[in-house]
Amino acid sequence: MTAAARAVRAISSADAAKPVVEVRNLGKRYGSQVEALRDINLDFPAGQLTSLLGPSGCGKTTLLKIIAGLLPATNGEVFVNGQKVTGPGPERAFVFQDFALLPWATVVRNAAFGLELRGVPVAEREKTARHYIDQVGLSGFENRYPHELSGGMRQRVGLARALAVNADVLLLDEPFSAVDEQNRRKFQEDLLKLRQVENKTLIFVTHSIEEAVYLSDRIVLLSPRPGRVSEVIEPRISRDRSPDQIRRDSAYLDTVETIWRGLRDYAD
Amino acid sequence: MTIAGYRIPPMFSLIFWAIVWEIVGRLGLVFLFPPLSHVVMELGQVLGSGQFLGAALLTLKCFFIGIGIAIAVGVPLGYLMGRSDTADKLLGIWVNLFVSAPLSALVPVIMILFGMGEATIIVTVVLFAVWIIALDTRAGVRDVSPSLLAMAQSFGATRWQTTTKIIFFAALPEILAGIRLGVIRGVKGVVIGQLLVSILGLGELFELYSRNFLMEEFWALTLIVFGFALGAAELIAILERKIDFYAGVRHG
Numbered sequence: 001m002t003a004a005a006r007a008v009r010a011i012s013s014a015d016a017a018k019p020v021v022e023v024r025n026l027g028k029r030y031g032s033q034v035e036a037l038r039d040i041n042l043d044f045p046a047g048q049l050t051s052l053l054g055p056s057g058c059g060k061t062t063l064l065k066i067i068a069g070l071l072p073a074t075n076g077e078v079f080v081n082g083q084k085v086t087g088p089g090p091e092r093a094f095v096f097q098d099f100a101l102l103p104w105a106t107v108v109r110n111a112a113f114g115l116e117l118r119g120v121p122v123a124e125r126e127k128t129a130r131h132y133i134d135q136v137g138l139s140g141f142e143n144r145y146p147h148e149l150s151g152g153m154r155q156r157v158g159l160a161r162a163l164a165v166n167a168d169v170l171l172l173d174e175p176f177s178a179v180d181e182q183n184r185r186k187f188q189e190d191l192l193k194l195r196q197v198e199n200k201t202l203i204f205v206t207h208s209i210e211e212a213v214y215l216s217d218r219i220v221l222l223s224p225r226p227g228r229v230s231e232v233i234e235p236r237i238s239r240d241r242s243p244d245q246i247r248r249d250s251a252y253l254d255t256v257e258t259i260w261r262g263l264r265d266y267a268d
Numbered sequence: 269m270t271i272a273g274y275r276i277p278p279m280f281s282l283i284f285w286a287i288v289w290e291i292v293g294r295l296g297l298v299f300l301f302p303p304l305s306h307v308v309m310e311l312g313q314v315l316g317s318g319q320f321l322g323a324a325l326l327t328l329k330c331f332f333i334g335i336g337i338a339i340a341v342g343v344p345l346g347y348l349m350g351r352s353d354t355a356d357k358l359l360g361i362w363v364n365l366f367v368s369a370p371l372s373a374l375v376p377v378i379m380i381l382f383g384m385g386e387a388t389i390i391v392t393v394v395l396f397a398v399w400i401i402a403l404d405t406r407a408g409v410r411d412v413s414p415s416l417l418a419m420a421q422s423f424g425a426t427r428w429q430t431t432t433k434i435i436f437f438a439a440l441p442e443i444l445a446g447i448r449l450g451v452i453r454g455v456k457g458v459v460i461g462q463l464l465v466s467i468l469g470l471g472e473l474f475e476l477y478s479r480n481f482l483m484e485e486f487w488a489l490t491l492i493v494f495g496f497a498l499g500a501a502e503l504i505a506i507l508e509r510k511i512d513f514y515a516g517v518r519h520g
Binding site for chain 2: 069089096102104113118
């Protein structure tokens with residue numbers, strides 16, 4: 001319960017929050033030519049949703065995969081809960097851009113797959129999976145196969161799978177980029193609702209300014225080639241109103257405009 | 269299929285050639301081709317004979333043992349080549365060589381090594397079937413979506429779990445296609461092996477019929493072997509269609 005209590009407090013006083021994920025002097029090179037990331041220093045406070053935003057080629061997905069332990073860093077370090085990252089760990093769960101569902105498995109088995117890999121007994125893991133399938137709004141589809149679902153629904157399965165392993169940190173790699181526009185909006189709204197139930201630290205990669213501003217407590221702007229932190233923005237938007245009100249809020253629109261002015265130099 | 273606007277029934281080509289065969293047979297032009305109707309009538313005779321039963325049992329036994337070994341060796345071999353570049357470089361050239369080589373030429377060598385018995389026939393079946401199974405498995409394993417592998421890794425899958433829960437199923441359509449082609453080649457292997465040994469099973473029967481110009485029996489036996497090859501391949505194809513639903517959507 002203490003972890004949850006801490007997370008709740010973190011939301012109410014963002015400045016005092018202890019970072020769950022710390023990135024220190026991180027650099028990444030591919031071969032000797034391509035420098036993807038240079039000298040990244042970032043803290044990700046507990047219970048917050050931080051977006052990594054930037055034009056393509058700024059290394060935002062690379063940074064997320066290094067935090068996930070799926071890619072090694074060339075230099076620098078990542079700490080999660082004070083522990084140095086050397087590979088994937090149970091305190092982090094990843095949501096993939098292309099969903100990465102098993103096409104031969106039903107929704108419930110897919111959602112339970114993280115637990116299956118950990119050796120959780122079948123009855124227990126399916127109970128947990130069904131709970132999260134319901135949470136992401138997919139009840140009734142438990143026995144369907146991924147190819148019978150729309151892109152948005154498939155990504156909901158991907159999200160349920162990440163939630164089911166009960167990790168502290170969710171890493172989302174452009175989760176809505178393969179989802180059509182109206183489903184994306186609905187999904188974004190549902191994600192905001194879900195955050196009020198599940199106290200997770202979320203790190204979210206996106207190239208959509210609107211999406212970042214709509215969802216995030218903090219937005220990290222990355223500049224391209226090599227990727228560096230150019231700015232950290234905290235949109236002060238109160239989220240207890242309806243989605244339509246948020247999207248018409250002047251703070252929301254101003255933040256979108258500010259970020260766009262910062263990024264337009266990188267547009268080709 | 270349609271010709272000049274008329275729909276041609278699917279079995280038309282088969283029926284057409286059967287009629288041609290029947291006419292050529294009835295005209296008595298070539299003594300090698302008795303009328304098809306006589307051959308078909310002979311089918312029952314051949315199937316009912318004790319000689320055939322013994323030969324068929326021996327053939328089936330050698331065939332299934334051979335295919336079993338080919339799968340047990342071919343699938344792991346293909347997996348190894350799919351996962352390890354070193355193994356692929358070391359073994360790839362040999363597998364590609366054997367898959368296209370005229371393997372019948374090797375049967376006499378096998379005969380010297382394994383004797384004039386069942387072992388030679390089993391080894392021939394393995395030699396005919398194993399390479400295509402390995403190559404198709406390799407293709408399937410190479411083609412597993414990197415994102416599924418990253419997903420397994422991110423949830424802490426062990427190497428064994430990744431192999432059995434992800435790679436095997438993702439490569440299953442290619443593995444089954446390889447086994448289907450292996451089965452077809454295995455039938456060739458079992459017949460060629462027996463023909464060359466020629467004192468065993470169907471080989472002995474083929475020898476007996478052709479040496480004594482019993483063409484009706486000879487063709488009846490040929491039809492049975494063709495039927496078996498098609499039937500066995502079709503059984504695997506049914507299995508393939510069962511998993512077809514995800515073969516095309518693996519990357520989506």
